Every structure is written in structure tokens, then in C-alpha cells.
Amino acid sequence: MRIDERIASRHRDLSPQERRAAATLLEHLDDLATYRAAELASLAGVSKATMSRLFRSLGYADFGEVREQLRESRHGGEPRLLRGGADLPAHLAREAEALRRAVEHPALTPAVELVASARRVLVVGWRNSHPVALHLRQQLAHVRGDVRVAPVPGQVLGEELADVGPGDAIVLVGFRRRPAGFGAFLEAATETGAPVLLLADPTAIEHARRATLWLECSIATELAFDSYAAAMSLVSVLADGVLTACGQGAQDRISGISRTYARLAEIEA
Incomplete structure (x- = not known):
């Protein structure tokens, strides 16, 4: 399951802080792979520990596994926004x-x-x-x-x-x-x-x-x-x-x- 599907299916079981972190992930879904876990935690206004717990609650070992899934989806043809703009050369x-x-x-x-x-x-x-x-x-x-x-x-x-x-x-x-x-x-x-x-x-x-x-x-x-x-x-x-x-x-x-x-x-x- 994609990360947005996992959030939707498990949203009811997340803590209030994890839900806040999940909302940030969904807001930045298009360019999620360009962030570090600490940056996402800061954007969400939660601790790095809360963000890590969210990834585990969603069935991931860590954010690295999330990024790998997102990269694979791009390799499969799914559009993904590139942070910082296009590298035209x-x-x-x-x-x-x-x-x-x-x-x-x-x-x-x-x-x-x-x-x-x-x-x-x-x-x-x-x-x-x-x-x-x-x-x-x-x-x-x-x-x-x-x-x-x-x-x-x-x-x-x-x-x-x-x-x-x-x-x-x-x-x-x-x-x-x-x-x-x-x-x-x-x-x-x-x-x-x-x-x-x-x-x-x-x-x-x-x-x-x-x-x-x-x-x-x-x-x-x-x-x-x-x-x-x-x-x-x-x-x-x-x-x-x-x-x-x-x-x-x-x-x-x-x-x-x-x-x-x-x-x-x-x-x-």
C-alpha cells in the first residue's frame, strides 16, 4: 500500500500527534522523498520521536523505507514533484x-x-x-x-x-x-x-x-x-x-x- 493509503486505513488508530504528523505527510506527498525525517517533524510541529512512531504505526521500519517506496513509484511512471526545480542540463x-x-x-x-x-x-x-x-x-x-x-x-x-x-x-x-x-x-x-x-x-x-x-x-x-x-x-x-x-x-x-x-x-x- 502507498503511504497515503496506509494513513487512510490506520488514521483512526493514530494518536493526535501522529495524526498531525500524518497530515503534514499528505500535504507534502508530491515531494515527500526530497525531505529528511527531521525536516518533516519540524514542519508538523512534532518531535522526531513522534514522526518515527508514525512511520512504524504505518508499517514502515523508518523514513528510509518510505523514501524507497516513493522512488520505486516514480520509476514506475508515477509523477513526483522534484524539490528545488528541474535539473534541465x-x-x-x-x-x-x-x-x-x-x-x-x-x-x-x-x-x-x-x-x-x-x-x-x-x-x-x-x-x-x-x-x-x-x-x-x-x-x-x-x-x-x-x-x-x-x-x-x-x-x-x-x-x-x-x-x-x-x-x-x-x-x-x-x-x-x-x-x-x-x-x-x-x-x-x-x-x-x-x-x-x-x-x-x-x-x-x-x-x-x-x-x-x-x-x-x-x-x-x-x-x-x-x-x-x-x-x-x-x-x-x-x-x-x-x-x-x-x-x-x-x-x-x-x-x-x-x-x-x-x-x-x-x-x-
Whole structure:
């Protein structure tokens, strides 16, 4: 249980001083890991002994265990406010390293070949992965035909898998904080006989064992929220590779799409 859940479940059993200390913890929940136990006691107006008793009452050995739990929740994608503001140089360095690792991934070349040669491509992504899936579908649709994205609003995925089989390809975007049914969908996707390309961060390592290919891309940052900058860039690199692999046919398709844009006046001149 998270610390806020523990406080809620045991609040009735806390002493008045412990309740006062607990209220301070809840007020500073977003940046709790940046404090020391003595600082929290001072903020609450209680003794360090009272704060220590509170942690034990909540089932923790000490504040160090609380901080470790909070760090783990951030590693799992939960936003956490950073005390003192963002370390932008460190953030930019981490972004650059994430992108470098992603575009140098050994699975990129076979991923390009898979997407370029497939009869049809189904791109799937939920929650924060859905914009990445949409972006990939939009770029691939310029260079090859029969590229779909799922899920679409108001629909489920059973219908989407019904037409997929050997010779097709499924691109599954699955960055952390995935929905509970992610593993079940991946299993159903592999049963279609179509190869599955998984685009995900390192937390998907267990899912990656069932995928045909895994393009690993980190989204961890020095900031409170995950960043999808490297993921979006990787999508562009993947689409660029597919454009090259599809050759003149892709160029002709792009030209035809541009002519349609002009005829329908859909794009600003």
C-alpha cells in the first residue's frame, strides 16, 4: 500500500500527534522523498520521536523505507514533484542518451524490414502510448497502404485482430503504466500468427519475451513526468527506414497524397 493509503486505513488508530504528523505527510506527498525525517517533524510541529512512531504505526521500519517506496513509484511512471526545480542540463543529457540508444538499437533494422514487407500493419497503443501509436500510423500511412490504428473510440480490439494473420504485422506500443489487459492482448496478438513488434520502455521486459521484436526506448527523465521525445523520434526513424525500404512506390504514394491535399484544399499553402 502507498503511504497515503496506509494513513487512510490506520488514521483512526493514530494518536493526535501522529495524526498531525500524518497530515503534514499528505500535504507534502508530491515531494515527500526530497525531505529528511527531521525536516518533516519540524514542519508538523512534532518531535522526531513522534514522526518515527508514525512511520512504524504505518508499517514502515523508518523514513528510509518510505523514501524507497516513493522512488520505486516514480520509476514506475508515477509523477513526483522534484524539490528545488528541474535539473534541465541533466534532463537534456538523459533525453539525448535515450534517443541515441533507441536509434542504435539492433532490432531497428529488422523492425523496418518487418513493417515495410507486411501485407497490412495494425498499430496498437493505450493511454500515453496511444499518441505514439497515432503518430506512427500517420507517418506510415504516407509511405505504404493498409495501416490501421487501434483502439478507436468506442470500440474494442477483438474485431481488429479478426482480420490479422500470417503476412501481416502488429506494432504494439506499450510504455509503462500499461492497462491491466496488456499481457492478454499481446498473447492474443501472437496467436494470430502475425509477427509482433513491441515498442516499449525497459519495464516491458517480461512482455518482450512473447514479442517477435522489441524496440526498447527509455522514457524516464530527471523531471516529475515521463518524456516521450525519444519515442516520437524513434517513430520517425522507423518510418524513414520504411520509406527507404519501400522505394519508388512510397515516393509515388506521397506524391499522390500531396495532390489530393491540394485538390481538397486540406493543407495550408
